[in-house]
Amino acid sequence: MLEISNLHAKVDGKDILRGLSLSVKTGEVHAIMGPNGSGKSTLANVIAGRPGYEVTAGSITYLGKDLLALEAEQRAREGIFLGFQYPVEIPGVSNIYLLKAAVNAVRKHRGEQELDAIDFLALVREKVKIMQMNEQMLYRAVNEGFSGGEKKRNEILQMLMLEPKLAVLDETDSGLDIDALKVVAEGVNRLRAPDRAIVLVTHYQRLLNYIEPDYVHVLAKGRIARSGGKELAQELETRGYGWIETEAAAQRSGAMT
Amino acid sequence: MSVVAVKSAATGFYAARFADLRTRLPGHGLAWLDAARERALRAFEQLGFPTTRDEAWKYSNLALLERRQYAPVSVAAPADPALVVPHDVCGGYLLVFINGQFSAPLSRLPQGTHIGSLGQALQQNPGALRGDIENAPLTHGVAALSVALFADGASIQLAAGTQFSAPIHLLFLSTHADCMISPLNVIVLGEGSTATVIEHYAGVAELPYWSNASTRIRLQANATLEHINVLQESAKAYHTGSITVDQASGSRYNSHSIALGGLFGRKDIGVRLAAEQAQCSLNGLYVTTGREHIDFHTCVDHLVAHGTSREFFKGVLSGASRAVFNGKVVVHPDAQQTDAQQSNKNLLLSEDAEIDTKPQLEIFADDVKCSHGATIGQLDESHVFYLRARGLSEQAARNVLTYAFCEDIIAQLPVEPLRKHLNQALLARLPDGDRLTELI
Ligand SMILES: Nc1ncnc2c1ncn2[C@@H]1O[C@H](COP(=O)(O)OP(=O)(O)OP(=O)(O)O)[C@@H](O)[C@H]1O
Ligand SMILES: [Mg+2]
Numbered sequence: 001m002l003e004i005s006n007l008h009a010k011v012d013g014k015d016i017l018r019g020l021s022l023s024v025k026t027g028e029v030h031a032i033m034g035p036n037g038s039g040k041s042t043l044a045n046v047i048a049g050r051p052g053y054e055v056t057a058g059s060i061t062y063l064g065k066d067l068l069a070l071e072a073e074q075r076a077r078e079g080i081f082l083g084f085q086y087p088v089e090i091p092g093v094s095n096i097y098l099l100k101a102a103v104n105a106v107r108k109h110r111g112e113q114e115l116d117a118i119d120f121l122a123l124v125r126e127k128v129k130i131m132q133m134n135e136q137m138l139y140r141a142v143n144e145g146f147s148g149g150e151k152k153r154n155e156i157l158q159m160l161m162l163e164p165k166l167a168v169l170d171e172t173d174s175g176l177d178i179d180a181l182k183v184v185a186e187g188v189n190r191l192r193a194p195d196r197a198i199v200l201v202t203h204y205q206r207l208l209n210y211i212e213p214d215y216v217h218v219l220a221k222g223r224i225a226r227s228g229g230k231e232l233a234q235e236l237e238t239r240g241y242g243w244i245e246t247e248a249a250a251q252r253s254g255a256m257t
Numbered sequence: 258m259s260v261v262a263v264k265s266a267a268t269g270f271y272a273a274r275f276a277d278l279r280t281r282l283p284g285h286g287l288a289w290l291d292a293a294r295e296r297a298l299r300a301f302e303q304l305g306f307p308t309t310r311d312e313a314w315k316y317s318n319l320a321l322l323e324r325r326q327y328a329p330v331s332v333a334a335p336a337d338p339a340l341v342v343p344h345d346v347c348g349g350y351l352l353v354f355i356n357g358q359f360s361a362p363l364s365r366l367p368q369g370t371h372i373g374s375l376g377q378a379l380q381q382n383p384g385a386l387r388g389d390i391e392n393a394p395l396t397h398g399v400a401a402l403s404v405a406l407f408a409d410g411a412s413i414q415l416a417a418g419t420q421f422s423a424p425i426h427l428l429f430l431s432t433h434a435d436c437m438i439s440p441l442n443v444i445v446l447g448e449g450s451t452a453t454v455i456e457h458y459a460g461v462a463e464l465p466y467w468s469n470a471s472t473r474i475r476l477q478a479n480a481t482l483e484h485i486n487v488l489q490e491s492a493k494a495y496h497t498g499s500i501t502v503d504q505a506s507g508s509r510y511n512s513h514s515i516a517l518g519g520l521f522g523r524k525d526i527g528v529r530l531a532a533e534q535a536q537c538s539l540n541g542l543y544v545t546t547g548r549e550h551i552d553f554h555t556c557v558d559h560l561v562a563h564g565t566s567r568e569f570f571k572g573v574l575s576g577a578s579r580a581v582f583n584g585k586v587v588v589h590p591d592a593q594q595t596d597a598q599q600s601n602k603n604l605l606l607s608e609d610a611e612i613d614t615k616p617q618l619e620i621f622a623d624d625v626k627c628s629h630g631a632t633i634g635q636l637d638e639s640h641v642f643y644l645r646a647r648g649l650s651e652q653a654a655r656n657v658l659t660y661a662f663c664e665d666i667i668a669q670l671p672v673e674p675l676r677k678h679l680n681q682a683l684l685a686r687l688p689d690g691d692r693l694t695e696l697i
Contacts, residue, residue, distance in 0.1 A: 048646050051638070076648040088643050092661025098647060101657070105648035141661075142643075158647065 001026045001197050002047075002067075002166060007058035009046050016042045018222035019058070024166070027194045031208055031233060032201045034219035035241045040201045041085050043219070044170045047199075048082035049075045062166070076102075077109035079165030083155040083172045085201070090142040095154065098142050099124055099161050106162055127160040130190065132183050148175035156187040167191060168199045173207040185210030205237040220245050267323045268305050272298065274329050275405055283376035283409060287383050293391050297405035304398035313397070316581045316613045317523055317552040322495050327437035327467040329406050334432050336362040344430060344459050344489075346678035349423035355430050357408045357438035371414035372425060375441060378412035385414060389443045389473045394501040396525050403469040403499070407441035410470075413454060417447035417477070424453040424672045429468060431460040431494065442472040446480035446508075453483040453671055458498075458519075460491035470498040476508035478532070483671050484512045489682060490519030492547070499525040506532035513670055514541035514570075516551050517682045523552040530557065530564035530592075541570035542666040544686050545578035545610070552581035559592035559622075568599040571666055573659055574610035585617040586629070592622050599629040604636065604662050606655075656687045 002024040009017040016039045024030055032040055046053045047060065049072035060067040067075065090098075103123075104114040115123065128135055131153050143151050152172050159167055169188065173181055188198060188211050200211060208216070208230055216232040217224045220241065225248035226232065236244075275298050284290040306323045307314040334340075334355040341353055341363050350372065353363040359374035366373055371382075378386060395401040411427045429440055446452060458468050468490060476482055490496050496519050502510050516522050528537045543551045557566045572580045582601045603612045616629035636658050644654035663683060670676045684690035 050642050050646075071651070072642060072645040073648055073650050073654075076646055082646050084643070084646075088637070088639050090640050090643065090658070090661065092664045093644075093657055097657075098644070101644075101649055101653070102647035105650075105653075109648070162647070 001063060003059075003061040005059050007046070007060065008056045009042060010054045010056055011042060011052065016222055017046065020219070020223045022217065022224060024197045024199060026197055028215065029192065029198045029200065029211060029213045031213040031216045031230075032199060032219055033203065033216060033233065033236060034225075035245070038219045039222045040219050041170055044082055044085075044168045044199075044201060047075075047168055048072060048080060073105070076162075077106050081159050081162055081164035081167045083159060083167065083169035085170040085174070087143050087151040087155055089144045089146070091144050093142050094139055095142050096124065096138040099138070099158065102158065103161050124161065127157055130160060131157045131187055133157060149177060149180045152176055152184060153180065156184050159191065160187055163191070165195065166197050166199070168201070170201045171203065172200070173202050173204060181207065182210060205233045208233050218244050220248050223248075265305075267326070268302055270326050271329065271402055271406075272302060278329065278406070282406070284379035284383060287379070289387055290379070290383070290390060293393075294405050297393070297395055297401045300395045300401035301398050301405055304401060306399060307397050311397075313554060313583070316579070317521075317550065319399070322467065322521065325435070325465070327435055329408075329437040329439060334358070334360075336360050338363060340430060340432065341428065344428055344457065345426075347424045347426040347455050347672050347675045349672075350425045352411050352425070352427050353430065354409060354428065354438075354440060356433050356436055357429070357440060359409050367423075370419075371412070371416075373412060375407070375410040375412040375443060378414075386412065386443055389445065389475060390441070393441060393471055393473050394499045394525075394527065396499045396501075396527070399469055399497045400471060400499040400525070403439045403471045403497075404441060406437075406439040407471065408439055410440035410442045411444070412442075413444045413452065415446045415450040415452055415480075417449055419447065419450040419452075421450070421452040424455055424675075426455045426457060429456075429458045429470070431464060431466045431468065431491070434464050434466060437467040437469055440468075440470045442470070444472065444474045444482065444484075446476050446482055448477045449479045451481040454485070455672065455675065456484065456486040457489070458487065458496060459489045460494050462491055463493055464491045465493040466491070467495045468498070470496075472498070472500045474500065474502040474510070476502070476504045476510055478505045479507040480505070481509040482511070484510065485670060485672065485675065486512070486514050486524070487679070488516040488519050488522050488524075490522065492518070492520060494519050494521075496522040498523070500527070502526075502528040502537070504528065504530050504532065504535040504537065507534045509535070510537040512537070512539045513666070514539070514553065515667070515670075515679055516541075516543040516545075517679065517686060519549065519551070521550045524554070526553070526555040528555075528557045528566070529560060530566065531560045533561050533563045536565040538567040539570075540568075540666055540669060542572070542663055543570075543580055544573045544663065544683055545575070545580055546686055547576045547578060549576075549578045550580070554581075554583045556585040556587065557597065559586070559588045559595040559597065561591055562593045562595070564592060565596045566598070569666070570601045571663060572601070572603040572612060573606065573663060574603065574612055575606040577607070577609040579611045580613075582612070582614040582631070583617065584615070584629070585619065586627065588618075588620040588622050588625050588627065590621045593624045595622065595625040595627065597625070597627040601631040603631075603633045604659065605633060606636070606659065652689050653693065656684070656690050656693055659687055660684065660690075660693065
């Protein structure tokens with residue numbers, strides 16, 4: 001579904017991703033871990049097509065297409081969803097308007113009819129219930145004054161409405177209390193399907209107890225330094241990242257000589 | 258050709274038109290009114306057209322207006338209801354003025370009240386209007402010209418205690434090229450009365466014309482006026498207008514200025530809080546495109562203690578358009594415990610657009626609460642990306658955010674159908690904005 005090969009990317013003239021390769025197949029859940037500043041959010045933003053993230057080498061293929069040739073909105077309409085690490089507050093734009101505009105943009109792209117007001121409301125109510133959110137939140141401005149946890153729930157609500165094929169969730173678990181974590185995990189698990197894939201960026205093993213990954217990758221200094229099964233996350237929990245970074249550095253210098 | 262020569266040519270042109278017209282202007286023969294017109298004309302002749310050398314007109318150039326000659330005759334237009342329908346957007350009562358002339362057949366007037374055309378009011382009860390006309394604002398040369406030449410306008414005189422819930426819509430429609438209309442509106446609310454008045458200027462598509470309006474408002478104790486002034490002038494039209502407001506104790510003046518069209522617009526709004534516990538709020542929104550120019554000059558005078566004023570103007574500028582905001586608050590020595598806030602926020606959507614904003618506080622009292630501020634910015638690109646990441650096209654994302662920026666000013670308009678109309682008009686000013694109709 002998603003093939004990233006030897007990806008190099010710059011932000012503000014600074015090299016952040018340096019030869020990253022990753023292959024995600026339909027039905028899979030991948031967890032991406034790694035120290036602060038290693039490039040996890042950069043990867044997520046490059047996948048979503050954020051302006052200012054300049055790919056200098058390598059390629060990304062999504063469902064057989066050259067992803068890098070698509071604008072951000074085209075990627076979204078083709079089924080890519082980015083759950084933001086820091087969802088922005090947008091005064092004056094109501095949550096419900098955004099949801100409706102987003103759902104209809106995707107439907108239109110697929111050649112489907114736009115949802116009428118009644119069907120849309122029924123759908124959104126169902127999803128709000130899953131996320132155990134207050135319906136009033138639909139009528140507030142997007143994320144405005146939402147608590148950290150509420151913003152993350154709101155991201156997952158949007159994801160459930162859009163039913164993406166590939167969800168890249170950037171630290172959606174950060175800042176959640178224990179109950180909220182379960183709710184968010186439940187939301188994500190509902191999306192799991194043989195024809196979809198999920199990439200979870202996280203710092204915590206705990207999320208992975210609720211959403212079991214098929215693969216765990218460690219990102220260090222802009223590339224995947226190590227990949228493994230879910231037991232890798234447990235190992236990281238006890239050992240930290242130091243040993244991987246040392247290993248990776250040794251490998252690199254070995255490769256160079 | 259020197260600037261002075263141009264100036265006197267234009268001044269001479271309008272003075273000559275005044276001489277031709279004076280005996281046919283409403284109220285002719287009333288000695289006090291003839292004198293007031295003469296006084297206004299002399300003020301115009303002395304002041305001439307403002308130039309960019311005048312501090313208050315530094316950024317707003319009337320040279321092109323001055324060069325072109327607009328006929329201050331009101332051209333009688335057929336009472337064609339089809340003209341009015343697209344602008345009849347408030348419900349309630351309607352006073353229609355076509356090319357400056359009141360049209361009774363196109364209007365909907367309340368029975369048994371003192372709401373109607375100024376021309377008629379001058380026939381029925383001129384004495385009641387005398388003070389207000391004599392004190393009509395001669396803020397600058399063209400304002401003085403407007404008073405000298407006023408050919409009609411609205412007269413709204415509410416008796417004490419009258420509660421008018423239906424909006425009163427004053428529609429000034431220009432349908433004739435190279436005309437100058439000079440309406441004078443007099444609005445007096447008696448003690449404890451309330452009303453909502455919409456002063457709405459609109460014109461036929463691409464016509465060049467000049468609206469030169471004066472509005473005089475007096476609020477007696479505890480009266481409340483919602484005053485919405487809407488500029489939807491044609492793409493080639495000039496609008497110059499002055500509004501002056503005198504407020505008695507406990508009165509409230511809520512003004513909403515919405516500018517959504519016109520080649521050149523200049524509004525002077527002056528409010529005098531002359532008695533205790535009076536409150537005013539001046540809100541505004543200007544959305545300019547192309548080569549449009551809009552200029553709001555407001556001045557709130559706090560003359561006595563315990564007054565409250567709020568001012569909140571927003572602007573969205575695209576193309577090579579230009580806006581000027583000058584908001585002055587003067588707190589006079591006796592005006593202790595004044596509470597004044599002012600803000601002007603601008604969104605620049607293009608590099609060629611330009612805003613000159615100047616919030617101005619002049620405080621001569623020591624125990625006051627005053628704040629002011631101005632911002633100029635662009636759309637937040639992280640917001641644009643967030644919306645695009647949810648599937649909205651880049652243009653749609655920008656439009657949604659632009660609309661969101663304006664939304665709170667429109668939301669405060671107390672007339673629901675007008676809000677709808679202005680929302681549509683606002684969206685129509687954004688590229689592909691008409692596709693966002695589900696927003697509203
Ligand atoms: N606009 C920018 N200009 C310069 N450097 C940037 C910019 N954006 C990100 N970076 C740098 O890129 C590096 C990777 O950032 P990124 O946000 O991808 O890290 P991360 O792995 O998501 O970290 P965290 O776990 O803290 O979220 C960091 O060193 C960061 O400072
Ligand atoms: Mg990050």
